[in-house]
Amino acid sequence: MMWLWLPFVWLALACVAGLWIGGALRTAERNDRVRVEVDTALQRELADR
Secondary structure (H helix, E strand, C coil), X not given: CHHHHHHHHHHHHXXXXXXXXXXXXXXXXXXXXXXXXXXXXXXXXHHHC
């Protein structure tokens, strides 16, 4: 009878993994945007000298 719960356990694990991966991808995208902003600001600063 325990095997009836198995699909729900797999579904819960898949949902948790999806949320974790989604958070990691959002963090990576945010870090990339910040890196581009910092690079642009640094180039402007160096061009002003």
